[in-house]
Amino acid sequence: MATATLTLSPSTIARSITPPPSPPEDSPSPMALALASSTPLPIPNKHLPTPTYTITTKVPSSPVTPPASPPTEKATPLLPISSVLYPPTAHQQISVEPPIYSIDAATAAAAIHQAACHPLPSAEKVFPWLHGLHSDNAVQLTFFSARRKIHQRTPSCWRGVTVVKAGRALESSKLRGAIHPAEILPTMPGCQGFLEVDPKDGFCVRNFHIQTAKLATVSDIIVYGDDRTSKDAIKNIARRIAQAQVKYRSMYMSHPDLEYPQYNTFIVSSPFSEFEQNHPELVAFDSRGLGSGSIPDFPYLERQEMCTMSRATEIAHNVWLGSTSDKEAVNASGLFNICIESCDGAPFPTAPMLRLISRRMKDHTSVQDIEFPASGSVATSNWAKFDIDAIIDMCRWIYFSANPIIIKDADGDTAMEDHDHGKRVLIHCMDGYTETSLLALAYLMYAEGLPAHDAWIHLHREKGRNFFAYQTDLQILLHAQAEILKSSPALKNEADATAFIASIAIPRWVSKLDGSLPSRILPHMYLGNLGHANNPEMLKELGIKRILSIGEFTNWSADEISGWPSEKIMKVENIQDNGVDPLTCRLDKCLDFIDAGKEAGEATLVHCRVGVSRSATICIAEVMKRLNLSVPRAYCYVRARRLNVIIQPHLRFMYELLKWEEAQRTGKSLGVKRELEWPSIAREIALMNRPYSR
Known part of the structure; x- marks a missing residue:
């Protein structure tokens, strides 16, 4: 065995971050997002920090290939035994080769609601696959090669619902989470199958832009159009998607040790106006292009x-x-x-x-x-x-x-x-x-x-x-x-x-x-970096009397140490910003420490090295708990208050927050109910960060 040291530098991150796919130039941009208000709001004056971390892991000294897993070991499915869309035999089949089914607006709405109320697989079952593991990306594979090979395969425990809008762009007649076909299908003539979005080079654990396309491969897909989109146009998109599903599934049929579920394509036969009339809670932008404000x-x-x-x-x-x-x-x-x-x-x-x-x-x-x-x-x-x-x-x-x-x-x-x-x-x-x-x-x-x-x-x-x-x-x-x-x-x-x-x-x-200065997220909680934590006199001037260190620790003088009671300092060890180390298991203790400060009337500084990932995740969780906000709303709340830098919890941390939200709701007997699905959250984060990418 040899020791490989990977450094996440600005150059490697920049190489691995590619923009979401765009449609042909003569079609409207599918990535355009209209604001819910007609009055433009100021653009934040921020930048994306590019922190450098050195991560060391044991990897084989021989050519880089993931280790083989035992032949009898299989991933444990967490798919629902049955759902609104599965098995599809309850719905009218309008095409055999490839298989396409027809559903009405009520069925589509029921499927979307059901997916939002079904627990997500645990992070261990979908990572590192969600990070993006291209067979030619030696750097990414090298780092994750210590993980079992079965965890690098397409997970068979996911059954999502991907909503695709055919026809005009998404500025109007948009359902919650709807995407443009160009986000999952290649636009080059003659290209078939789903888009290949795994990065071919570089190391990155913030590939938010690939989540929509990756998870479309393990989702039932609903295709609809607005009231000006022809049925033929909708059916053509559905046919391409169904063919892509068949091709993707055939890749796994030759592996007898894999269990790959059947996913299907559905066309909504109802006009979009039926969603507006009977399911307004699913309408993000109506047929006039006006935002509902509820999503x-x-x-x-x-x-x-x-x-x-x-x-x-x-x-x-x-x-x-x-x-x-x-x-x-x-x-x-x-x-x-x-x-x-x-x-x-x-x-x-x-x-x-x-x-x-x-x-x-x-x-x-x-x-x-x-x-x-x-x-x-x-x-x-x-x-x-x-x-x-x-x-x-x-x-x-x-x-x-x-x-x-x-x-x-x-x-x-x-x-x-x-x-x-x-x-x-x-x-x-x-x-x-x-x-x-x-x-x-x-x-x-x-x-x-x-x-x-x-x-x-x-x-x-x-x-x-x-x-x-x-x-x-x-x-x-x-x-x-x-x-x-x-x-x-x-x-x-x-x-x-x-x-x-x-x-x-x-x-x-x-x-x-x-x-x-460190960023005041709540009156009792600040978010900052290691430099702020290493300035204890400044913290006292600001009224900060407690420090929560996530994976990075202060270097204080003896005099500085003597001025802080040990019970007001909490260190969370063995948490790197590497896309592997879990954080959910530490959340409760961290939030208890912050809560103790609030009860004592003392503010807490939460920090890691840069103050954008590990510590930002803790702050998002505290905002969710304290203000009773969903993951998307708490993320935007903290992002706005981090002042001149953009928070960047990596993929796994953001996914863990969704799982933590499930646990919080279940503990209150509220049941699972996500305001937005994981691919939609990742897509929105990628779009927001895109103007700041170098």
Whole structure:
């Protein structure tokens, strides 16, 4: 035996991630997802991190081939003995070669509901097959070769229901979980069978984009069309699918030790309008293209949660921090007089420009829109006194716009004609938490007379704002700190300001800060990375008093260790982000630890190395339990609140969450009922991540 070390690097991950299949250029894109709202919501300003993990496993030193399993061992089927669609003899057969059956809308609806209420096979029975095991992918096979060969074969314990819409694209007349034929069938002329989607090279345990096509091979398939799709078009798609099923099954008939179930193709004879009238709970988008709102729409859910999280709040007198959607939503009522948008490429407003806007506000009641450079956009090489002066000028102008000088008469009374309550100012950007951080923090320093590190904590704790700041934001504010505080109206005179500035001591935790704070998912739970966990002084400043380490552990000094009671630190060992190690068996203990903190009024930091997979899975489970949300909704909730990075629980972790949800519902005597099926969840995650893939 030899030891093989596989490193999950950005290059290997990028090679193994391929986009979902697309239809021919002359047909509408099947991957397009219409939002349930006609009002566009801001796009999150995030990125996909590409963590590097080193995974070591024992593999044969001879050529890489999976070890043979005992000839008598077979996978244990978990298929239902009978279902709405199996055996198919209860339905009218409209084609013999290949076999195709006809069902009505009521039968299709019953089959979809039944599938959602049937327990999924355990993760051990479908992984690593779901990861994608191509016979030519030596890297992927090498890693999983330690697993028994029987676990690399197509599982015979799955009977899913795949819904395929023939004809027009999915922007209208879409049933829950429906897909386009091009997602499971090749589009090249003359190609038959199902799409081959297993990656041929690279190592990846996040192949969400292949789940729909893989599981179509072990599913009964229902084909329908909208009311403008001809019966011949529907039947042609059904025939291709049925032929693919026959071909796929024939691949296994030569293996007597395998039990491969019979799967079938069904055509819905009823018009789509019957689903709209009698089964509206299954309609994602109606025949007019309007979303029902009852079926989770991942992009909409994420953006909705993002808007909720970043809703405008007052951070200083008459100064609000929020997203661009706040400006659009409330501006009609005249809530804000000045809207300052932080965006890339914007110049610093000049003093003459600000004076001109002030004069314009005296003569007009219209809202004044201004642009300001986004956080992270001021390069360190460009730091000059001009930049510092421009930041201070902007803060001064905001302050005196929001806090006007009240003119009083000779008796000391306020002159009514000169009385001004101040202008209401909104500092905003598209996502509400990234591009505005530089200006918001600088303004707090100016208006409140706070050092940079105190402004950082004050904005997050006292003002309740989740924000992401860049390392350059921290550096420029530390560089400009003395000048900002000298100009602050909160420091009464120059002598006081000078003494205060001289007394400022930069805490040690600031030197470890990369700009970002751990993400507040719930008031009692934060999600972060190993760098956050290795900054215990910062955690205390944020009010975090408990640490839950998932597979990665802190490297604290003796003094730092002595400041944390051992019972407030929990370490979960032997959990790698490798697609093999299970996490479900650890969930209850982890959630009990988080709950104990909540009961004590103490927040818990949940972390792994990067804070996107292992620890994110724990946070999703806590949100599911605490807010009574399904897997799709809890995933979008956590994803929106992870700020500048995208959470990436791998395939097995996400699948385990579905199984854990089953267990939670069963324990409450609610019965199994998934809001979305596994292929649909994986498909939506792949689509959401696609714009950020490199």
